[in-house]
Structure formats: structure tokens, C-alpha cells
Amino acid sequence: MSKAILYDSTMCIGCRACEQSCALRWNLPWNETIGAEERLSAHKLTTITTHDGRYSRRLCMHCADPTCVSVCPVGALQKTALGPVVYDANKCMGCRYCMTACPFQVPVYEWSNRAPRVRKCDMCRDRQAAGKPTACAEACPTGATACGDRDALIAEAKRRMAASPNDYYPQIYGLREVGGTSVLMLSAVPFEQLGLRTDLPSQPLPGLTWAALSHVPDVVSVGGVLLGGIWWITHRREDVARAEGGGKEHQS
Amino acid sequence: MSESVLVLPKTADLFKSHTLGWYVWRGIFAVLMLAGAYATYVRFTAGLGGVTNLSDRFPWGIWVGFDVFCGVGLAAGGFTLVAAVHIFNIERYRPIVRPAVLTAFLGYILVVVALLYDLGRPWNIWHPLVMWNPRSVMFEVAWCVTLYSTVLALEFVPAVLERLQWKRTLAWLRVVSIPLVIVGVLLSTLHQSSLGSLFLIVPRKLYPLWYSPMLPVMFFISAVCAGLAMTIFESWHSSRAFGRQLEMPLLNGMARLMAVLMAVYLTIRFLDLLHRDALRLLLENRTETWLFGLECALMVIPTVLLFSRRVRENPTALYFMALLVLFGFIANRLNVSITGMEAGSGVHYIPRWTEVAITLAICALGFAVFRWAVLNLPVFEQKE
Numbered sequence: 322m323s324k325a326i327l328y329d330s331t332m333c334i335g336c337r338a339c340e341q342s343c344a345l346r347w348n349l350p351w352n353e354t355i356g357a358e359e360r361l362s363a364h365k366l367t368t369i370t371t372h373d374g375r376y377s378r379r380l381c382m383h384c385a386d387p388t389c390v391s392v393c394p395v396g397a398l399q400k401t402a403l404g405p406v407v408y409d410a411n412k413c414m415g416c417r418y419c420m421t422a423c424p425f426q427v428p429v430y431e432w433s434n435r436a437p438r439v440r441k442c443d444m445c446r447d448r449q450a451a452g453k454p455t456a457c458a459e460a461c462p463t464g465a466t467a468c469g470d471r472d473a474l475i476a477e478a479k480r481r482m483a484a485s486p487n488d489y490y491p492q493i494y495g496l497r498e499v500g501g502t503s504v505l506m507l508s509a510v511p512f513e514q515l516g517l518r519t520d521l522p523s524q525p526l527p528g529l530t531w532a533a534l535s536h537v538p539d540v541v542s543v544g545g546v547l548l549g550g551i552w553w554i555t556h557r558r559e560d561v562a563r564a565e566g567g568g569k570e571h572q573s
Numbered sequence: 574m575s576e577s578v579l580v581l582p583k584t585a586d587l588f589k590s591h592t593l594g595w596y597v598w599r600g601i602f603a604v605l606m607l608a609g610a611y612a613t614y615v616r617f618t619a620g621l622g623g624v625t626n627l628s629d630r631f632p633w634g635i636w637v638g639f640d641v642f643c644g645v646g647l648a649a650g651g652f653t654l655v656a657a658v659h660i661f662n663i664e665r666y667r668p669i670v671r672p673a674v675l676t677a678f679l680g681y682i683l684v685v686v687a688l689l690y691d692l693g694r695p696w697n698i699w700h701p702l703v704m705w706n707p708r709s710v711m712f713e714v715a716w717c718v719t720l721y722s723t724v725l726a727l728e729f730v731p732a733v734l735e736r737l738q739w740k741r742t743l744a745w746l747r748v749v750s751i752p753l754v755i756v757g758v759l760l761s762t763l764h765q766s767s768l769g770s771l772f773l774i775v776p777r778k779l780y781p782l783w784y785s786p787m788l789p790v791m792f793f794i795s796a797v798c799a800g801l802a803m804t805i806f807e808s809w810h811s812s813r814a815f816g817r818q819l820e821m822p823l824l825n826g827m828a829r830l831m832a833v834l835m836a837v838y839l840t841i842r843f844l845d846l847l848h849r850d851a852l853r854l855l856l857e858n859r860t861e862t863w864l865f866g867l868e869c870a871l872m873v874i875p876t877v878l879l880f881s882r883r884v885r886e887n888p889t890a891l892y893f894m895a896l897l898v899l900f901g902f903i904a905n906r907l908n909v910s911i912t913g914m915e916a917g918s919g920v921h922y923i924p925r926w927t928e929v930a931i932t933l934a935i936c937a938l939g940f941a942v943f944r945w946a947v948l949n950l951p952v953f954e955q956k957e
Contacts, residue, residue, distance in 0.1 A: 362629060392774055394711035395697070395704040414700050415693020417632035418711045422774045426918070429629040430693065432622030437693040520777050530710050533770040533789050537713065541759055548660050548755045555662035 324404035324449050325471035325503040326380075326458060327478055330515060331488055332465035333376040335369055342460035343367045346445065363431045366442045367457060370516055375508075377515035378466070380457075381406060381427045381442040382495060383503035384525070389419035389428060391527035397439075404471065404503045405444035413439060424499055424521055444503065471503060478507055500525030602937055609934025612927035616690055624927035628920060635924045638910035640687030640932055642768055643903050644680050645718075646792075649800025650807075651677025651725060652761040659754045666823060671732055671952045672811065673804050675943065678725040683939045684718065690931055710770045717764035724757040732950045765796040772909060778917030781851045782865045783909045787841065794838045795902055801831040802898035807943075809892045814944070817953065825885045831898065832879035835872060864904070864912050871901030 337356050344351035349364045359370050360379075367380040383406045390398045390406060397412035398419060408428075415437060420428045431437040445455040449468075453459070458468035467474065475493065482489045494506035498521045506517070513519045616624045627634050654673040657663045689695040701715035727746065734743045769792030772779050785791065805824050812819040846852045855862055875894040884890045915921055946952055 360629075388774060391706075391708045392711060394706055394709045394715050395700040396706040397704075412697070412700060412704055413694060414697035415695070416691075416711055417693065418709070418771070420629065420632040421778075421914075424777065426630060430632060431620075432625075432627065432629075433620045435618070435620050437620060518777070522776070526774055526776070527708060529773045529776060529786075530770055531708060532786070533766070533773055534708065534710060534713060537763060540763060544759050544762065545755060548656070548758055552660045552662075552751060552755070555660070559662065 323402070323471050323503060324444065325383075325469065325474050325505060326444065326455060327467045327469075327474040327505045327507070328378045329465050329467075329478075329481065330375060330377055330506065330508040332463045333369070333378070334463055334465070335371060335376045336462060337369050338460040338462060339367060339378065339457035339466055340365070340369060342456040343442070346456040361427060361429050361441075363429050363434075363440050366429075366440060372515050375510065375515060376465075377508070377517065378506070379427075380504060381444070382425050382498075383442075383444055384499055385501040385503070386499070386525035386527055388422045388424055388499065388526040391530065392418045392422040394418070401446060403446065403449055405446040405449060406441075407443045407446055408439055408441060410438040415439075422526070424518065424526060471505075474505055478505060481507065497523040499523070602941065605930075605933050605937045608930040609937075612930040612934070613690075615927060616931070621691075621693060624925060624931070626922060626925045626928070628922075630918045630920045631914070631922045633910060633914075634922060635907075635911070635928055635932055636687050636691040638907050639903070640935060641684050641691070642906040642910055644684040644687065645764060645768060646796040646799045646902060646906060647803045647899070648677035648680030648684075649761065649765060649796040650804040651680075651728075651800065652758050653797050653800045654804060655728065655754055656758045659751065660758065666826075668820060668953070669804060669808060669823060671729070672807060672947070673800075674725060674728050675732070675946055675952055676803060676807060677800075678722070678729045679939050679943055679946075681718065681722040681725055683935050685722065686935055686938075687932075688718075710767055710774070713763065713767045714771065717760050717767060721757060721760040721764055724753055724760060727753055728757065732946075732952055735951050736949075762793060766790065766793040768792050769909075775914070775917070778914055779909065780861045780913040780916055781849065782846070782854055782861055783913040785845050785849060787845050788909075791838065791841060791845075794834055794841070795905060798831050798834050798838060798898055799902035801827050801834075802895040802902070805831075805891060805895035806899060809888065809895070811947065811953065815947065815953070819888055821886065821888065824888075824891060828879050828885045828891055828894065831895075832876055835876040835879075835898065839869075839872060839876060859916075861908075861913065861916065864908055868901060868904040868908055871897050871904055875901070 340356060341351050343349075343366055344355075344364075347366060349366075355365060356369075358365060359368050361368055367378065370377045370379060383400075383404055385400075387398070387400050387406045390400050393413075394416065395412045395414060397409045398406060399409070400406050417430060417439070419439060420426075420430060428439045428441045430439060445453075445457075448455060454468040455466075458466045461467075467477070469477075475496065478493050482491060482493075488509055490508050490511055492512070494508070494512045494517055495502040495504055498518075500523065506512070506515075508515055511519070612624055621627060625634055625636075650673040654666055654670045658666050658670050685698075688698065692698060701712050702719065706712050728750075731743055731746055734746070766789035769788035769790075772784065772788055773786065776784055805827060808819065808824060811817060855865070875897040878884045878890075879894050884894060911922060
């Protein structure tokens with residue numbers, strides 16, 4: 322069963338306990354100044370964002386078919402069976418294609434490090450593997466961030482929306498976006514008002530590049546035969562001309 | 574400074590008297606090398622953040638957009654001419670195959686040098702060769718760069734071997750030359766188009782005037798055009814620098830091919846905009862519209878003019894047409910990789926001077942090595 326995080330914006334009080342516990346887990350600094358930054362960076366792998374008195378959260382969405390995993394040339398990013406999308410700095414060569422490609426603009430970089438790493442939330446894979454909730458879910462005082470099986474969380478989200486339909490915008494963010502994500506979000510207002518992208522297709526993005534990549538063997542085989550054939554034809558003429566020329570010389 | 578080592582003694586013999594121009598060019602070269610050396614030092618001590626204006630929201634700058642994208646494209650003259658002569662057997666182009674292959678080879682080496690600057694962990698540059706992810710376009714790009722650089726090296730090696738008089742190795746290379754040429758043409762076809770495929774994954778980030786499912790095809794055709802333009806460009810410069818006769822009938826023929834391919838390219842782009850319902854975007858007063866207009870003007874003007882015999886047969890006019898095509902090509906690659914990505918990323922990117930310094934130093938190095946090779950290896954006077 323794949324794990325997921327459910328963030329309910331209507332229950333969030335913006336206390337940033339999730340940020341602090343996340344920083345603690347990654348051994349990163351946290352103070353009021355960093356709290357006010359409100360954007361992901363190498364020292365801040367999750368953040369609360371404020372939108373006209375409403376709160377939202379940013380963290381890696383842990384897509385079901387992640388764009389970053391598909392674009393990484395060396396397989397430094399992997400989707401684990403449990404749900405988290407994880408990164409291996411030892412494989413990474415630092416091309417930053419994952420950063421360019423991520424539809425949620427999540428992966429961030431250690432720009433001032435001589436051996437820079439891509440940084441992003443890994444959904445506390447070690448804690449998940451041990452059956453514990455993510456650090457952010459454990460720290461959340463209101464239950465706005467919850468952690469559990471994805472199907473159970475979807476059911477819970479639907480239950481909340483059905484119980485108080487006036488409090489919720491009737492959609493779950495992450496249910497269908499780019500083929501579904503392991504982070505789900507609920508809101509009182511349309512998601513774009515929380516700074517979330519609502520123009521994403523419901524198909525996973527890796528299909529777009531695969532449409533081109535899948536033709537590579539065709540180009541190689543047809544192209545190889547074609548070029549070889551053209552070479553044979555164009556040089557055959559030469560052989561014929563030479564043979565005829567040679568024949569004439571022989572006759573004379 | 575050690576920079577002067579690059580210009581070998583033989584070069585100096587060419588200039589009997591050191592004119593003002595000689596000192597100016599050498600001075601510019603030294604300044605570029607010094608600036609590049611400083612930027613290199615900062616790059617490898619303070620990290621990418623110390624020399625670039627790249628950010629989490631804008632992770633690719635001119636080292637990718639110009640050095641890699643334009644560098645690879647401008648090297649396309651190599652495979653175009655190799656295919657014309659060795660596969661299509663158009664013998665008359667043989668004299669300019671070698672300079673074109675040399676340009677391509679140097680282009681690829683410089684692309685790899687640029688990558689060593691741009692990659693965050695350049696010591697892992699070989700990882701794609703052993704850690705496979707065939708779903709990644711970047712994986713394909715990495716393999717194409719590696720294999721095609723090798724092929725180009727093997728295609729250029731005869732020039733070195735002739736100089737060294739290694740006849741047996743030469744004979745052996747001739748045996749494998751045709752398969753090598755075919756592999757080379759295939760690899761560069763894949764590589765040129767895969768640079769376009771890289772952007773297929775950013776449908777909502779790249780501005781719709783440039784994002785298209787046809788990007789791989791467009792990148793390929795425009796690269797062939799740029800390769801031809803680059804060959805005309807460097808034939809013109811070589812003829813001036815080395816006092817050689819310009820092969821006008823050859824260049825005229827290439828210009829015709831270039832004009833036709835450009836016309837095909839522009840038609841595909843127009844139809845693509847039409848089918849994607851993106852033409853209406855041209856009515857919006859945005860930076861993207863104007864830059865798209867500039868790019869198109871740079872491509873349309875030479876395409877139209879090149880159909881005139883008078884333009885093609887006038888060396889200066891032909892040179893400027895090739896230059897326009899090259900600028901149009903560069904504008905396109907920069908628009909796709911930088912300008913077109915700005916709005917979707919929500920940031921404005923202007924390269925820092927150190928980014929420009931490294932790019933210029935790499936280009937200057939390329940020119941210097943090309944010059945050295947032309948003067949010291951049988952590049953232009955090819956014996957068969």
C-alpha cells in the first residue's frame with residue numbers, strides 16, 4: 322500500500338511546526354527569518370505559504386509517475402514502492418534537468434556548495450519504512466498534515482468534504498494532477514488562489530518525452546539501412562563507370 | 574602569461590610584420606583568457622552560485638543555452654558534409670569536408686568543456702555510461718555526445734596520421750570509414766533532435782510560441798541549416814585569413830540547399846503554430862512576441878534573399894546571409910532554453926559577467942585551436 326500525505330489548508334493555523342520538525346530531521350537551521358522566507362530552498366525543504374490569510378504548504382508532491390525520475394539520466398531519483406521519491410547524491414552528476422522538468426518546481430540546489438546536491442523532501446522514507454508518520458505529520462498540532470495510506474487518505478478527504486461541503490472547494494489537489502501524486506491537498510478556495518498550479522494535465526508528463534524517445538530504435542534501424550543503401554547506390558554507379566571505362570581501355 | 578603558449582611559433586611566421594590588428598586580436602585573446610581563468614577559479618572554489626545568476630527556479634543559463642545548444646548545432650556542418658560526400662557521393666564537396674569535421678570535433682570538445690563547468694558534479698560526467706535510464710532524454714544526449722565525439726575524432730584522425738605518415742593505421746581507418754560515417758550521421762541526427770526533445774517535458778513552462786511536440790524535428794532541420802551556414806561562414810573567414818581562393822560554386826550549392834531547408838523549416842514552424850492555435854499569441858504585446866519576431870526575421874530574410882542568384886554569387890552577400898541564418902539559429906536556441914522559459918518559471922534571468930567570461934573564453938579557445946590546426950595539419954589541402 323503506498324503512503325501519502327494529506328494537507329488540509331482549512332485546518333492549518335500557519336504555526337510552521339511542520340517546517341521546524343522538517344529542518345530538525347534534515348539537520349537544517351530554522352528560525353523566524355527562515356520561517357518568513359516562504360519558498361523552498363536548499364535549507365528549507367517544506368514551507369508554509371500565506372495567501373490573503375489562508376495557508377498552503379509546499380513540499381515534494383511525490384508523483385505516482387514522477388517527471389524527475391523519468392528525466393534523470395543516471396537514475397539518481399527513484400520512486401520507491403512505499404511512495405516516497407528519493408534522491409541519491411552519489412549518482413547525481415548535477416545536470417539539473419530534474420529542476421527544469423519538475424512541474425511543481427520542487428527540487429532545489431546547493432548553489433554555493435562545491436559538491437552540490439539536489440535537495441527535496443523524501444517523505445521521511447526511513448520513518449515511513451519503520452512504520453512511523455512523517456516528521457511534519459507528527460509535529461502538526463491540528464491534524465492539518467496527516468500521513469497514511471493513500472487510499473485511506475483519499476477516503477478521509479472525501480469524508481471531510483461530504484461532512485461540511487460549505488467549507489471545502491470540491492476537489493482534491495493531487496488526485497489527478499500529472500497522473501496523481503502522493504501528496505494530497507484540500508482547500509476552501511480554488512487551488513490557484515493558494516498558489517498551486519491548476520493548468521497541469523492529468524496524464525503523467527514522462528509520456529511526452531517517451532513519445533520521441535521511443536522512436537530512437539526506428540531512426541537508428543531505418544536510418545542505418547537507408548544511409549547504407551544510398552551509399553551502395555551512389556558508389557555502385559562509380560563502380561559501373563569504372564568497369565566500363567576499364568573495359569574500353571582493354572578493348573583498345 | 575602562459576596564454577601566449579597557445580599561439581604556436583608557426584602562426585607568427587604567417588605575419589611578416591606585426592600589424593596593429595595582430596596586436597589588437599592578441600590583446601583581446603589575452604584579456605578573454607585572463608577573465609576566463611579568474612571565472613574558472615571562482616567557479617571551482619565557490620561553486621555555481623559564485624559565478625552564475627542561476628537559481629532554483631531557473632537552473633539552466635547560457636552555459637546550457639548557448640555553449641551546449643548552439644555549440645552542438647553549429648557543429649552540424651560536420652555530419653551534413655560527411656553525408657554529402659561519403660554517402661551521397663557528391664565528390665565536389667570533398668575539399669571542405671575536413672574543415673567541417675574539424676569544426677564539429679572542436680565544437681563537441683568545447684561543449685564537453687562547457688559541461689564540465691555547468692554540471693554541478695562534473696567528476697560524475699561518466700555516470701550515464703554505466704548508470705542507465707533509457708526513459709531520460711538527457712541519457713540519450715549524454716550517449717550521443719560521447720559516441721559522436723569519438724566518431725568525429727576518428728573522422729578527423731586521418732589528417733593527423735597523414736602528417737605523421739602512419740600509413741598502416743590510415744589504411745585500417747579507411748576500411749571502417751563507411752560504417753563509421755553512417756553511425757556518425759545517425760548519432761548526430763539523434764543528438765540534434767534530442768536537444769529539442771529535452772523540452773518536451775515542460776509543456777506548461779516553455780512559452781507556447783516555442784513549445785511544440787515537433788521540437789525534435791525542428792531542432793534537427795534547423796541544425797542542418799546552421800551547419801551549412803557555419804561551413805559558409807568559416808570558408809569565407811579561412812579564405813581571408815589564409816589567402817585561399819573561395820570555392821564559390823560549392824558555397825553557392827550549399828546556399829541553395831540551405832535556402833530550401835530553411836523554407837521547409839519555416840513552413841513547418843508556421844503550420845505548427847497554426848495547428849496548435851498559437852498564432853493569436855503574436856497579437857500580444859509581450860517580450861516573447863518581439864523576440865519571436867526577431868528570431869523569425871533573422872531566418873526569413875536570408876531564406877528569401879538566398880533564392881536570388883545575385884545574392885548567392887556575391888561572396889560578401891552570401892557571407893552575410895550565412896551570418897543571419899547563424900544569428901537566427903542562436904536566437905532560436907536561446908529563446909527555447911532561456912527567454913521562453915522565463916515567464917513559466919516566474920523569474921527573469923540575466924547572465925552574470927563571469928558566465929559570459931567563461932563562454933567567451935571557451936569560444937576564443939575554439940578559434941585558436943581551429944587556427945592552429947589549419948596551419949599545422951593537412952586540413953584544407955587534402956590528398957586522396
